[in-house]
Amino acid sequence: MELARQRVSLLLLVAIGCCCAFGVMAQVPIPERTDGFVYGSGKRPALGETVVVEAYLDPVCPDSRDAWPELKKAVDHYGKRVTVLVHLFPLPYHSNAFISCRSIHTVNKINPSFVYPLLERFFKYQEGYYNQPTYGKTRATVDAEVTKNLVVPIVGEANLAAYKAGFNDSQSDHATRISFKYGCARGVTGTPYFFVNGIPLSDSGSPMEYNKWISILDPLVGKV
Template sequence: MGRSSRILSFFLFLIFSAIKCEAQIPAEQDGFWFGKKAAESVYVEAFFDPLCPDSRDSWPPLKKAVQYYGSRVTLVVHTFPLPYHDNAFASSRALHIANKLNATATYNLLEAFFDHQELFYGASTLNMSRASVVDQIVKFVTMELGASFLSAIESGFTDSETDHATRFAFKYGCLRGVYGTPFFFINGFPVPDAGSPLDYESWRKIIDPLVTKKIKMGV
């Protein structure tokens, strides 16, 4: 079976699993908004695994590009914990917990995970129980949000709402055809070279024409 066939088979498996596992619709739209929503802007969606090195490497140039365009570009990040990355689901859940407690801290926490990925996979957690890993993540999140949030963060990992939010985010990615990270959409259409980081110049080449077109249209 060729690479494209394997990817398609995996993609179809994820879609059918997402549909069959839980036929529910979440009450809120998935994702973490970066800054303010701008209705008439170029809409960028990023699917990240907080413990994925390629997600980590893709974030700085994307952030720089979004900040360059200001209100002309709106970004939302979705978590997509890859099953072959140790503790990806727990770290993704931590982001949903943080977003629920203090949405302004979500991206700081995402960047903290990117900066310290080595603490949560591979040899660092090989001999640790799931409970021990979660406890380590709780302490890590508390350092970012503040000591006053400790009990709320601990409760977040036993709260079915944050569990469901993390699952919905993954299922949402599956239904969109996401099969790896990073994975990007612009105005609803997938960006080529999924799974590979894009540098700042590449983002400019993609977004510049879209922004220019909107300016010409008077948007």
């Protein structure tokens, strides 16, 4: 396990180094809007009006899956006093991470209200899309299974054509790449990874329980 962690850290450091090297040679493309999806609202929080929790999650990461319900419960406890912004971070050692993140970016273009239901559906059924179960399948087969089993139940048959067109265009690919580069630029090395009001949490990298979130957020919420 320790050797695997070292290899993962090395891989991500190489990726970060490549991003930095590219940044020296040319400007990294600037997205149309700030990366991430606001939970529970279609509006961006005004700076300074709420405590802002940023969560970097991979839809096929078991630790991301386990972390989300606890964070969601804590945020629901505080209502509008805490804003959660989820960034998708497709880990390179999860074979189907890019597909899953690209799917979520695609449904966001159809209707932003589809984002979190699809993310949670990925969490619920993610074991079927781990590396081993899909090892002998082609990329096209996995894409088709994700569309049929995960996406269509959320967006409906009426939006299927729009989804397929959006998934295969360059915009969804670009948005998914930007999400990964954004995380690398901020030093994210795994999922789940958390920032509170822009400061990284030392407990990032593993799920945090509801009570831990309360202990972190309570002192801050009272000062907003």
